[in-house]
Amino acid sequence: MLKTVFFIICLFCLPSVFAKQNIIFINPGHADTNVTGPFWFEVSQLMRDAAKDFDLDLTIHYANRNHIEMKSLVAKAIKAKPDMLILVDEKSVLTQQLLSLKHISTPIYFLLNRPSKQELKRLIDHGINIAGSVVPDNKQAGQLLAEKLFEQAQHTANILAINGDYTTHAALDREQGLEQSVQAYDNATITAKTVANWSATQAYRQSLGYFSHQSNINMVWAANDAMALGAIAALDELNKRKDVLVGAINWPLRVVAEKIDVTIGGHVTLGALAIVNVHDLLNNYATGAMHHEVAIFSQHNEQTLKLVEQIHSDNLAINFRVFSNANKNALPFSVESLLLEVTNSKL
Incomplete structure (x- = not known):
């Protein structure tokens, strides 16, 4: 007791x-x-x-x-x-x-x-x-995505880089990884850069302008899958999707992954x-x-x-x-x- x-x-x-x-x-x-x-x-x-x-x-x-x-x-x-x-x-x-x-x-x-x-x-x-x-390691992310896109490209890469924002370390490091890959690759140029705040809607609006006025862009490097989808929507509207390789960072669901040429992720x-x-x-x-x-x-x-x-x-x-x-x-x-x-x- x-x-x-x-x-x-x-x-x-x-x-x-x-x-x-x-x-x-x-x-x-x-x-x-x-x-x-x-x-x-x-x-x-x-x-x-x-x-x-x-x-x-x-x-x-x-x-x-x-x-x-x-x-x-x-x-x-x-x-x-x-x-x-x-x-x-x-x-x-x-x-x-x-x-x-x-x-x-x-x-x-x-x-x-x-x-x-x-x-x-x-x-x-x-x-x-x-x-x-x-x-x-976000530099690895930016670099790996660029390298996988270059592996698929059959031509000189003229890249539209769509980043997430101007200040987050992840965004800055991903862009640095992209730039390092471009410097190491003879047939690649960053033709245009923009920031879309990680948003499909903003990426669509900005991509529409770039694709309409810079016809030599044939590759999109996007810092997330949502922005890649925005760029794809713009390409579809202009009937240019088949001419442009699109890559993104993030592992999306299958319905999204099947729309994007290259996706990397794990973070x-x-x-x-x-x-x-x-x-x-x-x-x-x-x-x-x-x-x-x-x-x-x-x-x-x-x-x-x-x-x-x-x-x-x-x-x-x-x-x-x-x-x-x-x-x-x-x-x-x-x-x-x-x-x-x-x-x-x-x-």
Whole structure:
């Protein structure tokens, strides 16, 4: 009897032992498919799957590509004091906001876009707990997409480059990767550049003008699949689609992939890796570097097409626990490992 009473007292005295660890993610995109594509929806889906595997309490708030709203959501999340706050430094707007806020005790983990090294140092010097980050190697993305397009081209490449924005590190690095590939390739020229804010609608309007007035353009390099679709709509309207190769970054669903000549992706999976890393940080399994840049990109193929279909069906057969350092033989996080973890019956 005394043992039972003692055990009950312990339960009330140690509630944190049984409470789920609480994570908030401020998603800069939309909760569903829109003119910028389904990328941020897919990121959230994979993060939810990973959080379930680790029994984490994950809350996701959407800024709907509105950076004023994103700042408001960040401020509210900090007041909620989760065990970890996952942020995306889209358009590099968060450093100044975080520096302006007082009494930030919540550890912050950056996903897909993080502040520069100098900005991270300023945040740390300000007393903000930067737990870590994971970003893709976006130079690899820009370079790989260009190379795959050049492999298919049977002629000199006169490129229309459609980037996402002027300030986000991901956009700038993708463009740098493109430029490096063009410099290394004898028969390629960037004929025109534009920015379409990741939007199919804006890409359509801008592409219509370029294709109407610069007839020598025969290749489109687009920083995401939505903008590639916008360019394709313009080409279709002008009856020029067959004359222009179109490539994009992001793994789209089959109905979109079949419209685009070359697609590369993989970075959509890094939200799940962020959850793995956050779990390891919160439970003292983390080893090695705080900040990770992952060369995750690969060309879209039949297996990755089916993986994207699974993400949308909410029926993903991946055990993300195998990537945690809680395992002595943790698997490296890669596209190849993810596909191996999906059961044969699912793919």
